[in-house]
Amino acid sequence: MIKIAVAGTGYVGLVAGVCFAEKGHQVMCVDVDEKKIEMMKSGKSPIYEQGLEELMQKNYKEGRLDYTTDYKLAYKGADAIFIGVGTPEQADGSANLSYVATVSRQIAETVEKDCLVVVKSTVPVGTNDKVEQFIKDSLAHNVKIEVASNPEFLSQGNAVRDTLHAKRIVIGTESKKAEELLRKIYEPFELPIVSVNRRSAEMIKYACNDFLALKISYMNDIANLCELVGADIEDIAKGMSYDNRIGSSFLHAGIGYGGSCFPKDTKALSYLAKQYGYNLKTVQAAVDVNKEQKTKLYKKACDRLITFNNLKVAVLGLAFKAGTDDLREAPSLDNVELLLKQGAKIYAYDPVAVENFKKKYPTQINYVEKPEEALEKANVCFIFTEWEQIKNIKPETYKKLMRTPLVYDGRNIYDVEEMKKNGIEYYSIGR
Secondary structure (H helix, E strand, O other): OOEEEEEOOOHHHHHHHHHHHHOOOEEEEEOOOHHHHHHHHOOOOOOOOOOHHHHHHHHHHOOOEEEEOOHHHHHHOOOEEEEOOOOOEOOOOOEOOHHHHHHHHHHHHHOOOOEEEEEOOOOOOOHHHHHHHHHHHHOOOOOOEEEEEOOOOOOOOOHHHHHHOOOOEEEEOOOHHHHHHHHHHHHHHOOOEEEEOHHHHHHHHHHHHHHHHHHHHHHHHHHHHHHHHOOOHHHHHHHHHOOOOOOOOOOOOOOOOOOOOHHHHHHHHHHHHHHOOOOOHHHHHHHHHHHHHOOHHHHHHHHHOOOOOOOEEEEEOOOOOOOOOOOOOOHHHHHHHHHHHOOOEEEEEOOOOHHHHHHHOOOOOEEOOOHHHHHOOOOEEEEOOOOHHHHOOOHHHHHHHOOOOEEEEOOOOOOHHHHHHOOOEEEOOOO
16 A cells, blocks of 8 residues: 555546545545535545546545645655646647646645655646756755656546556656556556656657547548538548558547647647747647637538527537536537627536536526427527437437427437438538
8 A cells, every 4th residue: 555645636636546545545635625625525526527426435435535635734744646736728828837836846845755746737748857856946854756757548537447447557757766666556457557758758648649639630621521522421430440550439520629638738739849949730730620620510500590699599518528527628618609699599408517617607598407498499409519318319309399400410419311301400510
């Protein structure tokens, strides 16, 4: 058992801390928000993530997991401190490292024994070097500190599974001692470990995320061309998926990627390259394609309708993808903003993301508990998230409930011919 402190209780920090506890380590999760800490101690997760609350309750009850706002208590005797705080995008596309810096300062001021600091947050290449120097410059006690990189590869909605059953663990260290401790921490996971230097570990994270973003944007670009030439992107994806060099994942065309990783990480890597005088043309192309893709269906609807003013618009799905309540870079945000400016009367449904959406639009939108309520006498419907509750709506339901069965599907949920048979004017991506 290793004594671990985890700074930050978002997707990265909380999931890591809970999974470390599940594998037998003693874990203390740290956050500045007292209400959030009390919420977690009561067994409730601040984020929607499948299987997380059950593991939180189990490990808290069994004494391996705890939460605190007292970072001094958490850090002073820890064998390893994992930094899992946010690194949000700044206006110029660079990563905001202020939260990482704050935690680094707190560690330097409070740690009382030799300790390994592990940066799990996604940070620009070279950040771990700066974190180590920053901590050493500010140490309050005569202790030895090393910094390692251990990027996460989580898919929101499946973060617990992705941590406990990861394809690989990437660790970046500059000494054998640091590598051995990280290997010991991950030994109970029984997963393959890729051990590299710190800068390579930092780059692996960006290279992986940006490659997947490139793949998505490529398929969306091809989908847009398919519409012009009369091909079907679903058939194209199926044909491509049999090629082992390409694989079957991330070939689904839609209205663009969102979430906490792909948008931020593509812009951050592009920004980093420019700092070194290099232009990452492929990554920038992915960013550009994704930006345009998000409002593609709205523009199609504008070509079809004279105005949205006073029309009832059903919005099905608010989260950036199914399985999460995360709205960061969600296509729904871009489209709702445009629809409201046009005077649309929006009725929105999402099984888990409504409360988060209300923080941005508390009164401008009518939130409903069932998708059928949104569809009742609606003039037009937009589908932004592929929730099962939405996928289970039968085509005839749109025809029966809507004033005008006009459906814009950003997730290609329905069969084109089946929708046509049911008398629905149906628009999707690349078909």
